[in-house]
Amino acid sequence: MRTKLLATACTILALAAAHTASAKTLVYCSEGSPENFYPAINTTGTTFDASSRQLYNRLVEFKRGTTEVQPGLAESWDVSSDGLTFTFHLRHGVKWHTTKTFTPSRDFNADDVIFSFERQWKADNPYYKITSDNHSYFSDMGFPALLKAITKTDDYTVKFELKEPAAPFLADLAMDFASIISKEYADKMMQAGTPEKVDQEPVGTGPFMLVQYQKDAVIRYRAHPQYWAGKAAIDDLVFAITPDVSVRLQKLKANECQVIPYPAPADLDSIRKDSNLILLDQPGLNIGYLAFQTQKKPFDDKRVRQAINMAINKKAIIDAVYLSTGIIAKNPIPPVMWSYNDAVQDYPYDPEKAKKLLAEAGLPNGFETDLWAMPVQRPYNPNARRIAELMQADLAKVGIKAEIKSFEWGEYRKRAQNGEHQMVQLGWTGDNGDPDNFLHVLLGCDAVETNGGNVAKWCYKPFNDLIMEAVRVTDMQKRTELYKQAQVIFKEEAPWVTIAHSIQYVATRANVVDFKLSPFGHHEFYGVDLK
C-alpha cells in the first residue's frame, strides 16, 4: 500500500514536472458518463464523444463539420468496377498511444484493421465476447450480411470484399463502430489475463490519449504528441461530467468550462446576449415526422394524406414546441445532407383546400383516427405530446377527430413497427451521412415487414426502384440525381407529414477558436484552439 502510494505520488510529480505552466487546457462540460471506451458496443453520442471522437481513428473520416468522407488511416482506396471490392492503401508511420499499461513496439498496420473488424464479426474471435458481444452498429449497418472477406495483401494494403454492391459502404467505415483498435495491445492484455483493459484503458491512434477516468466525475485526456496529422493545439482536454443543463450554463459563465453541449432552449437568448459567450448552431442530421399507416383505410388514399399535410400548421408547431431549436421539414432528409432537393415545394397550410380534398376522397365529414405520441424526448422531437395536441386541434378544424395515444418507449417503437397505429409520430437520426440511411431504412419496401423502420408501411415501386439503384451505383452525381427524383415522388405520395429537423446548439467561451459542430452531433476537439 505504502509503495503504491509512493509510486503514485512520484508519477504525479513526474507528470506535473513534464508539463509546463503554459499548457493549454480546455474543459468540456459533458452531459453524461461514457459507458466504456470501446465504441463498437455502444450507441450513444455521449460514449462516442468520450471514446471514438478523441481516442481513435477510422480508415476514412468525416471532414470536420460535414458529412463528406475523406482519407483517415487509409490514404487512398480503389473500388473494383463491380463495386464488390474495396482496396485500402494504409498510411505509413502512424503511431499508437503510449500509456501506463502499454508501450507499442510497432506502427499501425493492416493487422490492426483486420482485428478491429473481426472482433465484431467472428464469434470465434477471442475478443468477440469481451465486455459485451452486442455489436449493435456492425449489425445495424448490415455488415454481417454484406461482408464476404477482409484480407491483407501486405502490411499496408487491406481488401474488403462485399457480397453485393453497396455505395454507402465507405461512409459506414467513417462511423464510430469502425474505429481501429490496436491488435498488439489486445494480444498483450489477453496474455496478461486482463482483456477488459482494452476497453477500459484504451489505446488508439487518435489525437488525444486517455489519462484518467474518475467515474461520473472527470475524464482527462492529453494530446498525443506523435499524432499523424499533427499534435492537437490543446495540450490537456478535460471532460467535466455535468448532467444538469442549468448548471452547465452556470459553469460556462463562470469559465469553469469552455464548451457546453445541449444548452436549454430557454437559455439561448441569454447566451446570445452575453459577449463572453458564442452560440454555435447547425440543423442536425435528423427528421421528426408523423407517419400514416398506408395499409389501413383511409390512409391508403393519397388525397387523404395530402389533405392532412395541408391541414397541419407546421409553423405554429415550430414556434410553440421547438421554439428556436427546429426548422420546418419539407423533405425526409435534412438540408445538411448531400442530394437534398431544395426545389421541392412543401404543402401549404390550407385547411380549406384540405377539406376539399377530403370531400373528393369521399370523406366530406372527416373521420376518426388515432395519433400516437412518444412518451420521451428525442433529439428530433422535444415534446411529442404537445405536438400531438396541436395537430389534434388542427385536424378537428377539417373534421378529423384524432385520439392521442401513447405507450412506454420500448413498447411504442415495437408496436409502431408492427403497424398497430393509424398515425404515429417518430423520427430518425442519421448514422453515416448517406441518404440511403434515411430513405432506404425508413421508406424502402424491404423495411415494411415487422421490425423494419418503415412504419408508414409504404411500398411504392417508382420510389423503391430509384433508391435501390442508388445503392448499387458509386458515381456521386448519378446517386444525387436518383435521390433528388425520389424526394419529388415522396412529396407527391406523402406517406408522412415531415414535421421538423431539430437544430443542435453548442455554447462556447469567446476565446474558443474553430470549434465545428458535427452534423452527427459529435463533439470533437482536434482542430480546436484557445486564444
Place this chain on the structure above:
Amino acid sequence: MLRFVLTRASLIIPTFVGVTLLAFLLVHLIPGDPIETMAGERGIDPARHAQLRAEYGFDKPLMVQYGIYVGHVLRGDLGISAITHQRVIDEFRQLFPATIELSLCAVIFAIVVGIPAGMLAAVRRNSILDHGIMAMSLTGYSMPIFWWGLLLILLFSSVLGWTPVSGRVDVAYFIEPTTGFLLIDSLLSDQEGAFRSAVSHLILPTIVLGTVPLAVIARMTRSAMLEVLGEDYIRTARAKGLSPIRVVALHALRNALIPVITVIGLSVGTLFTGAILTETIFSWPGVGHWVVDGISRRDYPVVQGAVLMLGTVVMLVNLAVDLLYGLVNPRIRHTS
C-alpha cells in the same frame, strides 16, 4: 445489555430478506422491456432480442430469477451492469465514498446547526426567535431540493462568485482516489490548494442536502426540549440553584436527545434520497445519480444492487441508532 444487542441484531436477517425481495420485485415492476428501451428507434432483431433475454436471464420465471439473484448476492456478486458491463459491486465501491462524504457533512451540518437552533427555540419559547426558527425550519422542510440548489448556485457561485458551481474539486487538480474521500485524498496529494478546493466544493451541496434533516432535527429538538423542560426534575435542578446553562445543556438536553437520535437515524434514509437530486445538480459522482441513470436506462442489475446496498446501509444505521438508544436510555435496555 447483551440480550438487548442480540435481539436487535437478529432482526437484521428478516429485514435483509425483505430488502432483497423488494429490490428485486420493484425493479421488475418498472414498465418496459429493458432490451427494447436500449434499442431506441433502431429496433432490435427478434433473434437478437431473444438471445439477449436469455443472456440476462429475463426468460426464466420471476421466482427462479429471484432465487438465482439471492444466490449471487450471498456470494457477494451483485451482477454486471447492463450498460457499462462492469461489476455492479465495483461501481458501487467507486461511487459510494462520495455519497458518504457528502451525507456525513450534511448530517454534521444538520446536527451542529439544528440542535442548538431547536434548543434556543425551546428555551425562548413563543418569542420572535422561536417563531423565526420554526418558520425557517418549515420553509427548509418544504423547499424542493432542486430549486433550492439552483438558487444557491445562482446566488453564491454565479452572482457573488464565492463558491464554485459544481463538482467535487477544481479540475486543475489531478488527485488519485486512494480512499475515495476527497477531503483525505486531497491532503494526501500534497498539492497546493487542493484541500481548500475540496472544502469549497462541499459547502453548497452540504447546505442543500442538509437542509431537510436540519429542519426536522430543529423541530424535534425543540419539542423534545419543551417536554423535558416541563418535567419535575428540571424544576428541582433549578430550585437547587444550578446555572441555567447547566440545567439546559446537561440535564435537559441529554434526555431530550433520545427522540432526536432516532430522528437522526431516520434522516439517513432521507439523505440518500435527497442525495439523488443534490448529486445531479452539483455533478457529485455518487450513488444517487448512478441509481437514477440506472432507472431511466432500465439497468436492472444496477438498480437492484443500489437498492440492496443502500437498504442495507439504512438498516445498519438504524440498528446502530437502536443500540445507541439502549445505551443512552437505561430503561429501554432493561425492559427488552
